[in-house]
Amino acid sequence: MPIQERRERERAERHRLIVDAARELAEAEGWDAVTTRRLAERVEYSQPVLYSHFKNKDAIVRAVALQAIGDLAERMRAARTAHRSPAKALRALADAYLDFAATRPALYDAMFVREVDLSFGTAESPPELRAAFGELVAVVEPFAGDDDVETLTEVLWSALHGQATLNQGRRLRPDHHRARVEVLLSRFC
Incomplete structure (x- = not known):
């Protein structure tokens, strides 16, 4: 499998993981609990990685x-x-x-x-x-x-x-x- 294809698949998986984590956190604790810091901890990626997928919290809520x-x-x-x-x-x-x-x-x-x-x-x-x-x-x-x-x-x-x-x-x-x-x-x- 070409490297570019693998990277795109991994990026899509990270994107899905972030959206799923935001959804779960919001359902459990409400939208005020959804912060990039908490999401980063939950998905075990740094905040800059989250920002490479989403501009801000509003973009996550949109997703x-x-x-x-x-x-x-x-x-x-x-x-x-x-x-x-x-x-x-x-x-x-x-x-x-x-x-x-x-x-x-x-x-x-x-x-x-x-x-x-x-x-x-x-x-x-x-x-x-x-x-x-x-x-x-x-x-x-x-x-x-x-x-x-x-x-x-x-x-x-x-x-x-x-x-x-x-x-x-x-x-x-x-x-x-x-x-x-x-x-x-x-x-x-």
Whole structure:
């Protein structure tokens, strides 16, 4: 194997290791605990090595967010495609989205709450973002009728995000979670 190819593979592995360590640390202790010093200790590389991969902490958060959005897209795809009925697919996708937000709050925070340099809804949007939004579009499309499907999708996504964020902040009555989801989805099907 050529030396250059081996170096590129090792660099990609270090990159993945840093992202995974940041993700694990954020999930265990929150984003305030994610510092380059702690990451360097955790991955057993010097801080200059971290900076050779990422400009700063924001760039690390961005990488974690992209990875997490890809994971969410896969979960939503699995939920959606597990059902032939459009209504059941919509419910399954909504449950998958809200479950991800509830069980992975640090990742959800990186994806949709923290200020991250990610371009949503543009031609420059990374593939992970387009895939996640595409899953939402696919589940909304059967219900769009004469409405613009992307606008209707943004309405669904906004409502799911609102519920996820308010649930996480304990601002809503926890014993009414299912009722809120059903009220929202009943507006679509």
